[in-house]
Amino acid sequence: MTAWKSGKPLEVLTLGLQGEVFALEAAHVREILDLVPVTGVPNSQPFVGGLINVRGKVVPLADLRLKFGMDLQPPTIDTRIVVTEVMIDGAPVIVGLRADKVYEITQVPASALEETPRIGMRWRPEYIRCIAKRGAEFIAVLDLERIFSGADARDEAANPSQRTAA
Amino acid sequence: MSTLDPADVFRQEAQELLEQLEQALLDLEHAPDDADLINSAFRALHTVKGSGAMFGFDAVASFTHHVETAFDLVRKGKVPPSRDLIAVTLAAKDHMRQLIEAPDLAEAADGAVILQTLKQVVGDPSASAVAEAPRELAAQVHAPVDATWRIRFRLGRDAMAMGTNPLLLLDELRGLGVATVVARTDGVPPLEDMTPTDCHLAWDVVLTTSQPRAVIEEVFMFVIDDMELSIDPITVSGEGGRIGEILVDRGDVAQGAVDAAVAAQMPLGTLLVKSGEVSPDTLAAALAEQQHLRAGATSGAGAAAGPDGAKLGGAKAVSRGTDSIRVPAERLDELMDRVGELVIVQSRLSQVAASGADAEVKAIAEEIERLAHELRDATMSVRTVPIGSLFGRFRRMVHDLADELGKRIELVTLGEETELDKTVIERLNDPLIHLIRNAIDHGLETPDGRREAGKPAAGRITLTACHAGAEVMVTIGDDGRGLDRARIQARAEDQGLIPAGAKLSDAELFQLIFQPGFSTAREVTNLSGRGVGMDVVKRAIEGLRGKIDIASTPGEGTRLTLRLPLTLAIIDGLLVRVGTGRYALPLSAVEECVELSAEEDARSRGRSFLNIRGDLVPFLRLRELFHVAEPPDRYQKAVIVSFGGQRVGLVVDQVIGNHQTVIKSLSKLHADVETFAGATILGDGAVALILDIANLVKLGMAYENRFKAAS
Structure with a gap:
């Protein structure tokens, strides 16, 4: 099922959210943009509360910080938008992800990848595809499909019990 | 070509042909004498057969062959296109469709029965007496006299590898009349260079036939793109012309060379061969032609010049159907996307130009604006197709329904040439089927009932399409009993849709039939009356940003008018501002913009109604709906929009102005947000949301009803 189990190294993009480092599979990433004007969508879920113009296409902008119950800080000079392609309910959808910082694209050898532990995680384990070890660091590789899939598209704000558990 | 599955291409083609x-x-049912119709039917059959055989749909080909044979008799005027014949041919058409689309499900026995019936119909001796008139007509269609044609063709090298069998082509030519065939081997390379699977031969055919040129071209229709073909009429003088004239006429040799040869006083052909002017093969072909013409001349066939003298030079210069091309719909969508982007960039340019002082830049921006609009219109027109293709499908349905219900129905279609976006047409199919069924089942009375009412026994269903501004109106009318006001009112009161004794206008009352679960039918029939459907129809039409109006006169009939936008891709919009957010709304829905005076603003805190020339119109404050935090502008504006005959005011901070709105749909992630129909990109590159008028009006109505209930 997963690429890393086949023994191949996994190419990931590392990004920062509220000081934490996360990783996305590079295969999902289409491009990385500077922050552009965002149009708010009234009455939408806060997690996907915005729209941006990516070269003539209207693309929803998601804020993963809301998914992980983080505080929202105003954008800085490092804020970027990572444009990704995610399969949602069987069809590819282009989604922009707001990141406080984007670090690098890097290869993680298969030996440094581990399954997500079911307990002891600060984040909901179903949103994490696997854990990448880098030196002394552990980086959570996000499972974008799960994050955006219909059933889990609720945001954390609407689910306070989960936040306290985290 | 190679990326497409040929079988799919055939299926697609066959579907159009069968239509x-x-x-x-x-x-033909109405105009049995129309030779064009007979020919059109025959051509369709012929092509289905030919393509079917070519793409390996052998069952289709062999079945169609029999139908074609039968129809050939009609074409030749030997059998009249009687009702029976048409009925059985329609059945045959259905069987063909099944053979093509689901060959596993097609019953061979069905086919046999159809063919049997067909034979009986065609073989009916009593029919032949009536056949005189069509025969005359058929004779007019075909070239009245025999003409002689010189057909020279060379197939593409890989023709045989592609599955073309030259022998079959030649046989088909022979089938058209008296043919003399000469193979030209001058293209055959020496043995060591020869690839045995390549086609090196060329053929010269001299054909005397009564068929017009088109029929000859038809023989080559599947290979015409990859071959050299010339078809020229031969004018014969006296007893067939001299070999020199023939060679010159054929373009094989220059007049000068012939003159020189004649001067040398030797058998001309031999001389030309000797001098290397013509190859022995070419000469043989020319001699054969001479022979053919002489035979024709002596037998008194009186070969005349072909009906048209134009040369069919080059292979691709003329082929059937070059006046239209088939393009995958996605490519058109892609083109539309690009045009949409261009329109966005253009409006950005206009904005920049307008804010600058450079007159030249302004002039250029205006020029580009004009071009972009023209390009937009042209692109949109590429995507449009005449609605006739859709209307055509219903004729069969009406025909079948009339039989099933024992009603006599006449279907009148008007404005078939009205063009609409292809997507809209596709999505209109189901709603229209439903509305027509309803009209036939509920609207039209039985023949007896009609006679009692003093109407002709045959009911009339009218399908009309026409353009009205940026909209297309599609009307389904019947001359039946009309909607029963009292019954609709009673039923609506029963179901609690309206308060008892409510006084509603006709338009309001008739809109109730679109409520889910609403049916006044006394009995549920196979076709309708279950109360499912009208709401689905309404939703489908609204999904196309269209509206349905109903007009009905008791005893005279009902008319449903669908008002649809020309296209789904670009609309004229009105741009408004609420707080800091900008929103677009379809200009077609906007009735007027008024200022909300300070006292009206204050007074209406409790009851949000506007007084528009005496009418009370509920209004929605978009600021409240969108939870805008910024303080409101001092002078609030209300944009009055209408939808389905109902009006709602939308209170905004500022009305910015017109905007060419390229509609981009929202992703699944925003499927839950009902107030927006999509998004667009503004001149400055920002994204603006497009308001969903239907939903906002519904919200306004809910508000109004709450108010009515409270008061």
Whole structure:
């Protein structure tokens, strides 16, 4: 099922959210943009509360910080938008992800990848595809499909019990 | 070509052909003498057979062959296109469709029965007496006299590898009349260079036939793109012309060379061969032609010049159907996307130009604006197709329904040439089927009932399409009993849709039939009356940003008018501002913009109604709906929009102005947000949301009803 189990190294993009480092599979990433004007969508879920113009296409902008119950800080000079392609309910959808910082694209050898532990995680384990070890660091590789899939598209704000558990 | 599955290409083609066939057959019912219709049906059959065989649909080909044979008799005027014949041919058409689309499900026995019936119909001796008139007509269609044609063709090298069998082509030519065939081997390379699978031969055919040129071209229709073909009429003088004249006429040799040869006083052909002017093969072909013409001349066939003298030079210069091309719909969508982007960039340019002082830049921006609009219109027109293709499908349905219900129905279609976006047409199919069924089942009375009411026994269903501004109106009318006001009112009161004794206008009352679960039918029939459907129809039409109006006069009939936008891709919009957010709304829905005076603003805190020239119009404050935090502008504006005959005011901070709105749909992630129909990109590159008028009006109505209930 997963690429890393086949023994191949996994190419990931590392990004920062509220000081934490996360990783996305590079295969999902289409491009990385500077922050552009965002149009708010009234009455939408806060997690996907915005729209941006990516070269003539209207693309929803998601804020993963809301998914992980983080505080929202105003954008800085490092804020970027990572444009990704995610399969949602069987069809590819282009989604922009707001990141406080984007670090690098890097290869993680298969030996440094581990399954997500079911307990002891600060984040909901179903949103994490696997854990990448880098030196002394552990980086959570996000499972974008799960994050955006219909059933889990609720945001954390609407689910306070989960936040306290985290 | 190689990326497409040939079988799919055939299926697609066959579907169109079968539609053409059905059209022609149904028209023939009313105009049995129309030779064009007969030919159209025959051509469709012929092509289905030919392509079917070519793409390996052998069952289709062999079945169609029999139908074609039968129809050939009609074409030749030997059998009249009687009702029976049309009925059985329609059945045959259905069987063909099944053979093509689901060959596993097609019953061979069905086919046999159809063919049997067909034979009986065609073989009916009593029919031949009536056949005189069509025969005359058929004779007019075909070239009245025999003409002699010189057909020279060379197939593409890989023709045989592609599955073309030259022998079959030659046989088909022979089938058209008296033919002399000469193979030209001058293209055959030496043995060591020869690839045995390549086609090196060329053929010269001299054909005397009564068929017009088109029929000859038809023989080559599947290979014409990859071959050299020339078809020229031969004018014969006296007893067939001299070999020198023939060679010159054929373009094989220059007049000068012939003159020189004649001067040398030797058998001309031999001389030309010797001098290397012509190859022995070419000469043989020319001699054969001479022979053919002489035979024709002596037998008194009186070969005349062909009906048209134009040369069919080059292979691709003329082929059937070059006046239209088939393009995958996605490519058109892609083109539309690009045009949409261009329109966005153009409006950005206009904005920049307008804010600058450079007159030249302004002039250029205006020029580009004009071009962009023209390009937009042209692109949109590429995507449009005449609605006739859709109307055509219903004729069969009406025909069948009339039989099933024992009603006599006449279907009148008007404005078939009205063009609409292809997507809209596709999505209109189901709603229209439903509305027509309803009209037939509920609207039209039985023949007896009609006679009692003093109407002609045959009911009339009218399908009309026409353009009205940026909209297309599609009307389904019947001359039946009309909607029963009292019954609708009673039923609506029963179901609690309206308060008892409520006084509603006709338009309001008739809109109730679109409520889910609403049916006044006394009995549920196979077709309708279950109360499912009208709401689905309404939703489908609204999904196309369209509206349905109903007009009905008791005893005289009902008319449903669908008002649809020309396209789904670009609309004229009105741009408004609420707080810091900008929103677009379809200009077609906007009735007027008024200022909300300070006292009206204050007074209406409790009851949000506007007084528009005496009418109370509920209004929605978009600021509240969108939870805008910024303080409101001092002078609030209300944009009055209407939808389905109902009006709502939308209170905004500022009305910015017109905007060419390229509609981009929202992703699944925003499927839950009902107030927006999509998004667009503004001149400055920002994204603006497009308001969903239907939903906002519904919200306004809910508000109004709450108010009515409270008061």
